[in-house]
Amino acid sequence: MKALDRVRRLFVALAILGMTLTLASVAVAQADTPPPAASAAATPADLAQRVADLEAYVTNGAPKALITAGPGHNAWMMTSSALVLFMTLPGLALFYGGLVRRKNVLSVVAQCFGCAGLVTILWWAIGYSLVFAPGNPVLGGSKFALLAGVTSLPNADYGAWVSQNVFAMYQLMFAIITPALIVGAIAERMKYTAIMAFILGWMFLIYFPLAHMVWGVDGMLNGVWNAKASIKAIDFAGGTVVHMSSGWSALVLSLILGKREGFGQRPFLPHSLVLTAVGTGMLWVGWYGFNAGSAVASDGIAANAFTTTTLATGVACAVWPALEWITRRQPTVLGFCSGAVAGLVVITPGAGFVSPSGAVAIGVLAGVVPFFACTKLKNWLGYDDALDTFGVHGVGGTMGALLTGFFATPDVNGNLSTNLSGIVGKSLWLEQLKAMGLTIVMATAGTVVLAYAVKALFGLRPGKDEEETGLDATDHGESGYHYEEAGG
Amino acid sequence: MKALDRVRRLFVALAILGMTLTLASVAVAQADTPPPAASAAATPADLAQRVADLEAYVTNGAPKALITAGPGHNAWMMTSSALVLFMTLPGLALFYGGLVRRKNVLSVVAQCFGCAGLVTILWWAIGYSLVFAPGNPVLGGSKFALLAGVTSLPNADYGAWVSQNVFAMYQLMFAIITPALIVGAIAERMKYTAIMAFILGWMFLIYFPLAHMVWGVDGMLNGVWNAKASIKAIDFAGGTVVHMSSGWSALVLSLILGKREGFGQRPFLPHSLVLTAVGTGMLWVGWYGFNAGSAVASDGIAANAFTTTTLATGVACAVWPALEWITRRQPTVLGFCSGAVAGLVVITPGAGFVSPSGAVAIGVLAGVVPFFACTKLKNWLGYDDALDTFGVHGVGGTMGALLTGFFATPDVNGNLSTNLSGIVGKSLWLEQLKAMGLTIVMATAGTVVLAYAVKALFGLRPGKDEEETGLDATDHGESGYHYEEAGG
Amino acid sequence: MKALDRVRRLFVALAILGMTLTLASVAVAQADTPPPAASAAATPADLAQRVADLEAYVTNGAPKALITAGPGHNAWMMTSSALVLFMTLPGLALFYGGLVRRKNVLSVVAQCFGCAGLVTILWWAIGYSLVFAPGNPVLGGSKFALLAGVTSLPNADYGAWVSQNVFAMYQLMFAIITPALIVGAIAERMKYTAIMAFILGWMFLIYFPLAHMVWGVDGMLNGVWNAKASIKAIDFAGGTVVHMSSGWSALVLSLILGKREGFGQRPFLPHSLVLTAVGTGMLWVGWYGFNAGSAVASDGIAANAFTTTTLATGVACAVWPALEWITRRQPTVLGFCSGAVAGLVVITPGAGFVSPSGAVAIGVLAGVVPFFACTKLKNWLGYDDALDTFGVHGVGGTMGALLTGFFATPDVNGNLSTNLSGIVGKSLWLEQLKAMGLTIVMATAGTVVLAYAVKALFGLRPGKDEEETGLDATDHGESGYHYEEAGG
Amino acid sequence: MKLIMAIIRPHKLDDVKSALTEVGVAGMSVSEIRGFGRTGGKTEVYRGSAYQVDFVPKVRIDLVVADNQLHSVLDALEKSGKTGKIGDGKVFVLNVEEAMRIRTGERGDDAI
Amino acid sequence: MKLIMAIIRPHKLDDVKSALTEVGVAGMSVSEIRGFGRTGGKTEVYRGSAYQVDFVPKVRIDLVVADNQLHSVLDALEKSGKTGKIGDGKVFVLNVEEAMRIRTGERGDDAI
Amino acid sequence: MKLIMAIIRPHKLDDVKSALTEVGVAGMSVSEIRGFGRTGGKTEVYRGSAYQVDFVPKVRIDLVVADNQLHSVLDALEKSGKTGKIGDGKVFVLNVEEAMRIRTGERGDDAI
Numbered sequence A, B, C: 001m002k003a004l005d006r007v008r009r010l011f012v013a014l015a016i017l018g019m020t021l022t023l024a025s026v027a028v029a030q031a032d033t034p035p036p037a038a039s040a041a042a043t044p045a046d047l048a049q050r051v052a053d054l055e056a057y058v059t060n061g062a063p064k065a066l067i068t069a070g071p072g073h074n075a076w077m078m079t080s081s082a083l084v085l086f087m088t089l090p091g092l093a094l095f096y097g098g099l100v101r102r103k104n105v106l107s108v109v110a111q112c113f114g115c116a117g118l119v120t121i122l123w124w125a126i127g128y129s130l131v132f133a134p135g136n137p138v139l140g141g142s143k144f145a146l147l148a149g150v151t152s153l154p155n156a157d158y159g160a161w162v163s164q165n166v167f168a169m170y171q172l173m174f175a176i177i178t179p180a181l182i183v184g185a186i187a188e189r190m191k192y193t194a195i196m197a198f199i200l201g202w203m204f205l206i207y208f209p210l211a212h213m214v215w216g217v218d219g220m221l222n223g224v225w226n227a228k229a230s231i232k233a234i235d236f237a238g239g240t241v242v243h244m245s246s247g248w249s250a251l252v253l254s255l256i257l258g259k260r261e262g263f264g265q266r267p268f269l270p271h272s273l274v275l276t277a278v279g280t281g282m283l284w285v286g287w288y289g290f291n292a293g294s295a296v297a298s299d300g301i302a303a304n305a306f307t308t309t310t311l312a313t314g315v316a317c318a319v320w321p322a323l324e325w326i327t328r329r330q331p332t333v334l335g336f337c338s339g340a341v342a343g344l345v346v347i348t349p350g351a352g353f354v355s356p357s358g359a360v361a362i363g364v365l366a367g368v369v370p371f372f373a374c375t376k377l378k379n380w381l382g383y384d385d386a387l388d389t390f391g392v393h394g395v396g397g398t399m400g401a402l403l404t405g406f407f408a409t410p411d412v413n414g415n416l417s418t419n420l421s422g423i424v425g426k427s428l429w430l431e432q433l434k435a436m437g438l439t440i441v442m443a444t445a446g447t448v449v450l451a452y453a454v455k456a457l458f459g460l461r462p463g464k465d466e467e468e469t470g471l472d473a474t475d476h477g478e479s480g481y482h483y484e485e486a487g488g
Numbered sequence D, E, F: 001m002k003l004i005m006a007i008i009r010p011h012k013l014d015d016v017k018s019a020l021t022e023v024g025v026a027g028m029s030v031s032e033i034r035g036f037g038r039t040g041g042k043t044e045v046y047r048g049s050a051y052q053v054d055f056v057p058k059v060r061i062d063l064v065v066a067d068n069q070l071h072s073v074l075d076a077l078e079k080s081g082k083t084g085k086i087g088d089g090k091v092f093v094l095n096v097e098e099a100m101r102i103r104t105g106e107r108g109d110d111a112i
């Protein structure tokens, strides 16, 4: 029985390894498309044109002949990619890890790392292509499978001056953190294999299609860039794709899973708010890559996104503890952290579209609404969203997507004057509502299907005893801390 | 009584929230000045001029027609802003948090977060304007209140190629960390409300004026850029504005507060030097944004500041523990951390003005002088500067401001050859002394006034029992760690 | 006796301080070479030439007249430098610190900080010059001693658009982390003074020569840039210089030291895998500076290095725990961390030379081979490489250097088509083997000599009791944690 | 007076505390300990080296009660601490000769 | 010999230790525990959920003394540990039948 | 039954545990404590302020054994815990009046 099981695991793993190596060799053999000679100046172009191309570099315009990655833009996008990775590892791992009980801290960390490993492989194999290759309004094609043709030259569909391979890595970091966010809702009570299997399916069923719809050049929700989008919605850095998708999936999954053993009877205290505060700081810092990087350039739109992100977050980080101070006289560190993260979440979809003062208003609401979602709504409805993924990301992302519809202005982002000139400031919020509805339906329906499939195949929860012992020991065979000389 | 108090708090908070929202809506309604068409090349300009403008971008010169944010410069300034935020959250929070006793770790973290929240609101409302809008030699005007007109276009007064909104956010990060530094001196014994009230006043009374005087385009201490400065002092990244102001205020405030319960009788040991070391690493990394970012460009001056910062810090980080090794045979981790931070502090005012070898000399002194300030002077004078804010920032910042007067050289920073050509290398140190004197007077006098005002209004210290219980429990209702299963 | 010893220490330290100060004053007095006027456009150059120079900036080509640091490139290199420092402080300090027992956590941190302090001084005094000044095929000259002439202008030998002082600081960060890596193998059982003395010698005997050979413009192993290199090897970001040198030295040093007291008899458990996981995340993030920064520009080669680094790391971070899952049903957090670091190590020498798909293949092998080195080989051979520096960096670096020989392709890096056009894809791996052999010989022989010299002078190991008490107390007089009220 | 030293499962602490307060216990002292017993330990593996960790986390409760409370306290401990699986723990009873309340200096049964 | 088990306030440890050494105590063992008593606990609130934390941090001192020292040690504990407010803690005295110093194998009063 | 309370050096725990299991001990409870004794403490210096840390880390083992096991257990403790240097620790023996296994409710010698 045990031997058989071991053989099965060996087989599965060898299959995966083998497939990866085979795909890699195929890709190596095919040889990546050789990049054109480094200096595009080789083609004769008259001087004025050459100067115009250089000016296009500075202003992030479209070049005629100088098709190359631009140093300033590439520098910012590489920095942004690193920052978004930093959000997950170690940022989110710490933020969530500090909130669970000591015996589960590593399980949360392992889930974050697991997302990084698994999604990297998927993204390289086919994920990037399904999202960003041209395809149909719902899903991209296979042109970029194995990252074929994804070189250091820009792909003008997404950024005229940024290496496409950097863009692909930048987007990979988004694809890593999104499923990792779900972990917060189901922390402390789901088997590791079940989580990983769920996430594998979730990427294909929900993330890849949704990201393509919203950001793919021919996606059906891509109001800014796709003139033919059936729903003319906007989402700068992932209100629907990242926060709503993960937040609503998290809610459904936590309902299907049920509550943790002893929930509501015993106090479940965060084992280290220090770690949570550290993680919050890292999330905030990393989020600049997330939001300002979503301009896919180091231009004025990035600058605006940087500004709105700071203002909304700073304000929300003051408002949440202020509400605690009013209601209970004690502003808490967890309140500061929750406020900051809520601010970051809510400004995300609008960061590059709203004005600084719009961001302040959004920040106030980001401090108020998720506060009530986490402290009142949850208790009232009685679900066990362990670390408030739904309360913060679900509720905050949903609100942010809607507010973006009201606050977006072409004053800060000229791209709103092209395909959307007729609706910005008018009916845009209706389009947002439609996109939000579609996202909620996809996320919840997809999660129901996947959760029951995984339950049938692997089972979702560990045994009662295992849950009491803690997942660190049972799923990973480790302890987070050995502060004492001889183990324990 | 309690109900009344609750009503009062509710009222205060609603007033603040309401004001914020109102201001935000006013600002949204006014609509931010629409930015000019993205490509400034629209105006006819002859080719040579256009090329000269492009060259100006590369060399951080002043453009004629191409008024736009430049990608390389904006990229660096966004990175720098994120780095300076990183210094406070989580950097400083960890550095200080590790040094206090376990029962106060969250209080320090909450104070750092509180600065982030509070100062963001002030900065947006009026702070940025009071510092950087044109005004009088002592304070800026209200032109940029609510960040009106602060768009993604550069403000040539401060950076020809950097979006003004990014510049405003960059400077916000300075305004956040400066009051947070004070927290170190008064850690473990001041009520949270009192701290926040003090900081609110301190920003208006000390930070905003001082920052305007030193960095405002028409500030009276801005020797580099303001030809009419009455004191021709220089301060690259905040020796006076940041370190002296916070350090001297910290000293005075800690004297007014008095010592912690049991200070000198029981050992007060750092509860986690591991956290302190982590915070130190983050401060060092983030400080590159602080110092090299102060060039407000990614140019040769930034490069020089980057270099001097590294050298002074590395050297001081060796010298401090070397002194410990000499005097007690044991170099300590806290010694390494203190040395590194001292190096960073002392090089700050001169980072963009001194040569690499000057930086090495400064690094040696940064290791020696604050070492004696913290280990001898403090014991000798007997004040309780809990985490040595005065010993490191006050003493270090003061020394750095003076040394800058001696070591500044136009060889590394051509801007010293304009308004200051007559005094650099000669009497500059006298101007520095004047600026230092003014800073000390402002910081100490302002702190005395504020501290007694806050004492009268709210009281400064928690009760004896509350102090013994720890501020985490009494001020915030939380514990830093719950390593044990059932709370405690 | 004790007094004498104290005098001796005082003398040594004063000598060092004095020397540093003297050197600094000499250098200050000499005055750094004044940089030419900021705008190189001063010299008359015809317009086409000026445009070509600007294009060279964008494409990282060689300018004719516009000799200046370029904002995008400088921004990326400053960011990269900060990121590489971040790898050591706090990254590596945490990664290693979490793996040791509680009583030794600070000793590891102090060793990392000690490298930062010591190496900064060496680098400024002579190290940078010995590596990057022109000299002979084995060692650089003294031209850049005291960083003379190392200004904000580029040194075209290493980067046409990057300030040489930034380049020098960037390379300093490499020189800091390399000896710090060794610390992992000998953790918990070597005296602090012995370690520092060893590292002092090691820099001169091994690091400076090796780095010059591989990266110096006239180095004998610099196949890419030195047409006269006697061994035409390639090493993008430090497979030989950093990982092999430290890894093999670590193995030899740990063999000479012998095993820790109680090794193999009692369980030595990582005192905080949480810290290790945090450190891993930081290493990963920082490594982007390490690898993509090694392009010394923000160009397409950097973009490619960024991409390959991500892919190899993500894949290895999945493969290692997958192997654990197969063999023992439990993927561990330490497995995720080890896999990620192994991926980073193995891709390092080839990051800028191999294609994305090559990186995936390398990632698979990086997950497999070091896994067996750490879990099987070590137990089988029975040496005590405390934190697996050899298993990960030695084995991984060696494998990476070889794989680079097979996978390097001019498709992603045109520089391979110059001096190496004849051998890339053919016999390059033979050149790699030669370079690897030389590195191993230098590292092991040098370490033997140094280790016995240090043993004779200072002794290598603390007493048995001191080792049982823990190095934090005996070497540094501190404790990592005081979680309890009254010390202990 | 008797000192009752009970070793229980960590997650049972809340139940046990409630049960004890119900039978009139007004004070107790709790600490986290590591237990070695029939339960056996677990194996942790770090980079391929398996370590047997023999000790499992337990909670220890020390409480001093008047002689006449002993019986009801033992009953309460048994009921509230039991899961029926190996590892539920033990209770030991020792005789206490004197007790003192520091605050007041009271002695004997009054002090507890 | 007697085993004295004292539960005191954490911040009193230094005072108590000094008082004990003054009356000739040469050794003791200290641990951090969590106490439940008249003091009551505190409420912690995490994202709006209030949790009653019943246990407060205390320090426990175990020391074994010769019978004739008992009196002076109890006195010292009372004096040095007292603040007069609820929560000062308790002292319990148990009889010790045998003592051994591991280093030498000495038994009885000589061992302590 | 006897309660044996042994204070030992932390790094001796594994040896002691093995020695005890060899003489038939089936259960014990271990905690980390801080000891004050002849060993003296150490001085820690933080930014120039020297603090005397009087307490050194020790491990405490509590185990209850049947009366007839006492002798062999004391022997085992002495042999396995000894290094011969100051600080090896102490063993104290107290009488236990009753024992109960929570899982089964068994009493007395059967419970241990």
Ligand SMILES: Nc1ncnc2c1ncn2[C@@H]1O[C@H](COP(=O)(O)OP(=O)(O)O)[C@@H](O)[C@H]1O
Binding pocket: D007, D034, D035, D036, D037, D038, D039, D040, D056, D058, D085, D086, D087, D088, D089, D090, F026, F027, F028, F029, F030, F062, F063, F064, F065, F101, F102, F103, F112
């Ligand atoms: N003789 C003993 N002396 C002290 N503590 C013991 C003794 N036997 C068991 N214990 C403690 O009780 C715990 C539970 O005992 P165990 O034998 O595992 O299960 P059970 O009590 O169900 O038989 C142990 O982990 C240990 O802490």
Ligand SMILES: Nc1ncnc2c1ncn2[C@@H]1O[C@H](COP(=O)(O)OP(=O)(O)O)[C@@H](O)[C@H]1O
Binding pocket: D026, D027, D028, D029, D030, D062, D063, D064, D065, D101, D102, D103, D112, E007, E034, E035, E036, E037, E038, E039, E040, E056, E058, E085, E086, E087, E088, E089, E090
């Ligand atoms: N019966 C008891 N058995 C064991 N420990 C007790 C007992 N009663 C109190 N304690 C310990 O003494 C501490 C102080 O007791 P408490 O009742 O709060 O105050 P006081 O001793 O001033 O009356 C408690 O927190 C607990 O640790």
Ligand SMILES: Nc1ncnc2c1ncn2[C@@H]1O[C@H](COP(=O)(O)OP(=O)(O)O)[C@@H](O)[C@H]1O
Binding pocket: E026, E027, E028, E029, E030, E062, E063, E064, E065, E101, E102, E103, E112, F007, F034, F035, F036, F037, F038, F039, F040, F056, F058, F085, F086, F087, F088, F089, F090
């Ligand atoms: N009288 C005592 N009561 C309780 N514990 C003691 C007593 N004396 C010593 N100890 C404990 O035993 C440990 C070792 O004692 P110490 O006097 O340092 O060495 P040794 O036992 O070798 O004489 C101390 O650290 C303390 O924890």
